[in-house]
Amino acid sequence: MKLIRLAAKNLLRQKRRSILLGSAIAFGILFVTLINGFTGSFIINVGENFSNLLAGHIFIDGVEKSETGKELYIIRDDSALMDAVDASGIDYRFLTKRSEIRGSLLFEGNGINQSIVGADWSRESYFKERIILKEGSFDNMADPQALIISSKIADRLQVELGDRVIVKMQTYTGQQTAGDFTIAAISIDTGLFGSISCYANLDYVNELLNLAPDEYLTLGIYLPELVDTEPSTDSLIPELEKRISLFSRETAGDENPFMAILEQQEEEEWEGIRYRLSNINDILSEVEEIVRILNIASIVILLVLFAIIMVGITNTFRMVMFERIQEIGTMRAVGMQRSEVRQLFLLEALFLALFGLAAGYLLTAGAMGILSSIYWGVDTPLFMLLKNGYMTFTITAGQILLNIAIVTLLTLAAAFRPSDKAARLEPGVALATEK
Amino acid sequence: MAIVSLKNVKKTYPLGKTEVKAVRGVSFDIARGDFISIAGPSGSGKSTILNMIGCIDVPTEGTVELNGHLTSDLNDREITRLRHKFVGFIFQSFNLIPVLTVYENIEFPLLLGKNVPAPPERKEWVNYLMDEVGLKDWTKHRPNELSGGQRQRVAIARALVTKPELVLADEPTANLDSETSEAIIGLMKKVNQDMGTTFIFSTHDPTIVDLAEHIIRLRDGLIDSEYRRDTEGGR
Numbered sequence: 001m002k003l004i005r006l007a008a009k010n011l012l013r014q015k016r017r018s019i020l021l022g023s024a025i026a027f028g029i030l031f032v033t034l035i036n037g038f039t040g041s042f043i044i045n046v047g048e049n050f051s052n053l054l055a056g057h058i059f060i061d062g063v064e065k066s067e068t069g070k071e072l073y074i075i076r077d078d079s080a081l082m083d084a085v086d087a088s089g090i091d092y093r094f095l096t097k098r099s100e101i102r103g104s105l106l107f108e109g110n111g112i113n114q115s116i117v118g119a120d121w122s123r124e125s126y127f128k129e130r131i132i133l134k135e136g137s138f139d140n141m142a143d144p145q146a147l148i149i150s151s152k153i154a155d156r157l158q159v160e161l162g163d164r165v166i167v168k169m170q171t172y173t174g175q176q177t178a179g180d181f182t183i184a185a186i187s188i189d190t191g192l193f194g195s196i197s198c199y200a201n202l203d204y205v206n207e208l209l210n211l212a213p214d215e216y217l218t219l220g221i222y223l224p225e226l227v228d229t230e231p232s233t234d235s236l237i238p239e240l241e242k243r244i245s246l247f248s249r250e251t252a253g254d255e256n257p258f259m260a261i262l263e264q265q266e267e268e269e270w271e272g273i274r275y276r277l278s279n280i281n282d283i284l285s286e287v288e289e290i291v292r293i294l295n296i297a298s299i300v301i302l303l304v305l306f307a308i309i310m311v312g313i314t315n316t317f318r319m320v321m322f323e324r325i326q327e328i329g330t331m332r333a334v335g336m337q338r339s340e341v342r343q344l345f346l347l348e349a350l351f352l353a354l355f356g357l358a359a360g361y362l363l364t365a366g367a368m369g370i371l372s373s374i375y376w377g378v379d380t381p382l383f384m385l386l387k388n389g390y391m392t393f394t395i396t397a398g399q400i401l402l403n404i405a406i407v408t409l410l411t412l413a414a415a416f417r418p419s420d421k422a423a424r425l426e427p428g429v430a431l432a433t434e435k
Numbered sequence: 436m437a438i439v440s441l442k443n444v445k446k447t448y449p450l451g452k453t454e455v456k457a458v459r460g461v462s463f464d465i466a467r468g469d470f471i472s473i474a475g476p477s478g479s480g481k482s483t484i485l486n487m488i489g490c491i492d493v494p495t496e497g498t499v500e501l502n503g504h505l506t507s508d509l510n511d512r513e514i515t516r517l518r519h520k521f522v523g524f525i526f527q528s529f530n531l532i533p534v535l536t537v538y539e540n541i542e543f544p545l546l547l548g549k550n551v552p553a554p555p556e557r558k559e560w561v562n563y564l565m566d567e568v569g570l571k572d573w574t575k576h577r578p579n580e581l582s583g584g585q586r587q588r589v590a591i592a593r594a595l596v597t598k599p600e601l602v603l604a605d606e607p608t609a610n611l612d613s614e615t616s617e618a619i620i621g622l623m624k625k626v627n628q629d630m631g632t633t634f635i636f637s638t639h640d641p642t643i644v645d646l647a648e649h650i651i652r653l654r655d656g657l658i659d660s661e662y663r664r665d666t667e668g669g670r
């Protein structure tokens with residue numbers, strides 16, 4: 001108790017020096033926590049942005065082996081899928097039925113390879129909120145042949161609202177065909193992945209693919225939360241397996257489940273109609289790897305930063321020991337044990353660490369508050385990492401505790417040798433030392 | 436039994452390739468309740484002897500007994516405990532802890548060791564001592580707000596706070612003017628009489644020496660003369 005008070009008072013003795021060391025610790029913490037916080041949230045943001053873009057967290061598509069052994073992607077009758085979804089009892093926001101064209105868009109000598117997603121706009125009203133239009137309006141989708149393209153594609157094709165573009169493509173069975181669309185709207189380009197798709201009406205896309213009106217390619221299940229993905233996948237699979245033939249997502253080890261599906265599809269003997277279930281985490285596993293690397297990098301930065309700070313702490317404490325050498329001698333003379341001298345110095349170091357940590361986390365909270373209130377826009381390459389154009393930070397208690405432990409231990413380690421030296425001083429020698 | 440007993444104590448300090456013989460064979464006993472001055476010119480070994488009695492330095496040869504304990508038999512932990520319980524220190528340059536208030540400086544030794552007295556008891560005793568040394572209005576002040584004489588009074592109170600049987604004071608008045616010096620020695624003497632505490636102080640100031648009842652004069656690390664007022668009459 002007495003040591004605690006004295007250590008605290010000693011720390012305040014050289015305010016500028018303590019503030020300097022404390023600030024160094026604080027900035028270390030600021031830096032690392034910002035990285036941790038951003039990477040922690042960007043996995044979530046990427047997940048959510050992908051789910052929005054792809055209109056679901058869980059996706060089911062059908063593969064059919066034709067008589068000639070060709071694989072056709074199609075869901076002809078989804079009643080068994082719907083039954084399975086109902087029976088599994090999973091909570092979902094909505095289901096999407098989409099078809100997709102992969103082909104080339106052509107306009108006056110300009111061409112571009114592009115996928116065109118056909119959606120049922122009357123059902124997918126929520127999806128309108130995810131696409132920010134620069135020109136045109138969703139009302140134009142009333143035209144069956146309407147097409148929404150991103151501004152980047154519009155630039156490449158040099159098309160304007162109302163222009164007619166041609167698509168060269170294959171039907172679901174692989175026949176060459178062509179169609180034409182009217183540019184109904186141009187959306188803001190949302191960077192990296194935003195330009196993946198153009199959007200059209202499901203009925204017309206089906207018609208071009210040569211599908212019946214109630215046939216489609218992919219069933220998307222949009223869940224309330226990203227974290228529901230795995231539990232919902234787990235409850236859905238057994239119900240699907242009761243009703244249809246599903247490729248297994250079982251993997252040996254860490255492999256991506258979707259890769260396991262592709263392997264079975266290619267290497268195993270099978271016929272008839274089989275289904276593939278994939279989810280957003282199959283896509284995110286690549287992103288998770290990046291996050292892991294970033295987090296390791298941030299720990300390395302913390303350690304390097306602290307190696308430098310530790311040198312400062314060690315030197316400061318060595319100086320402090322010499323400055324207070326008479327005092328150490330006096331305290332020893334009046335009955336303080338060696339171990340208590342060591343404790344006194346280590347406590348001072350502990351307070352320094354705690355002071356730096358507290359300042360660091362306050363600073364971090366402030367910085368996160370400011371950064372997350374800045375609107376970065378939706379047309380930046382960072383869009384996928386942001387949440388509706390805002391930075392978000394997610395940091396786990398575990399990470400904070402780990403960083404606190406690292407900083408505290410390193411500070412104590414840096415102060416240990418000088419503290420120990422102070423403790424080993426002979427009181428007579430200490431008292432006799434001239435400063 | 437003598438409270439302090441030195442037998443043929445020698446102390447040599449290494450100094451580069453040679454050595455300094457600071458104390459060259461000193462033996463004496465000090466009785467309980469004594470008020471004794473160790474006098475001598477600069478470099479005669481006064482501080483060295485006081486440090487060995489106070490167990491903050493060890494003799495190169497010979498033995499120091501403190502209250503019947505042979506100090507060479509004790510380890511650092513036990514020595515520290517003995518110092519804490521048994522010895523109080525007063526220093527030439529006061530050696531107060533600058534971040535602590537007057538009250539806290541005096542209280543400090545009480546908080547060390549195993550048997551820390553309860554707060555009310557502690558407070559009463561510290562306040563009593565502050566009153567005794569005439570500083571009861573200075574409780575909350577820091578040492579740097581005090582005069583030299585006042586600081587030494589704080590140091591005296593601190594030296595007494597653990598109720599030691601022995602107080603060692605190495606040139607307690609060297610940094611004080613003569614009037615204050617006499618007052619400080621007077622205060623020490625009063626404590627000696629009231630509480631029976633044994634005082635050993637060193638000085639090279641003749642007027643201060645005269646205030647002691649028992650004087651050991653040193654010269655070049657040896658006892659030059661020993662004088663006892665009560666047995667040998669007045670000066």
Ligand SMILES: Nc1ncnc2c1ncn2[C@@H]1O[C@H](COP(=O)(O)OP(=O)(O)OP(=O)(O)O)[C@@H](O)[C@H]1O
Binds near residue numbers: 448449458479639
């Ligand atoms: N730590 C040390 N290392 C080397 N020599 C020392 C040390 N301490 C004391 N001495 C020497 O020992 C001798 C006695 O010193 P001491 O300090 O005991 O004398 P003193 O009587 O207290 O003198 P003063 O009146 O100046 O305080 C001196 O010659 C001094 O230089």
Ligand SMILES: [Mg+2]
Binds near residue numbers: 481482483605606
């Ligand atoms: Mg001396």
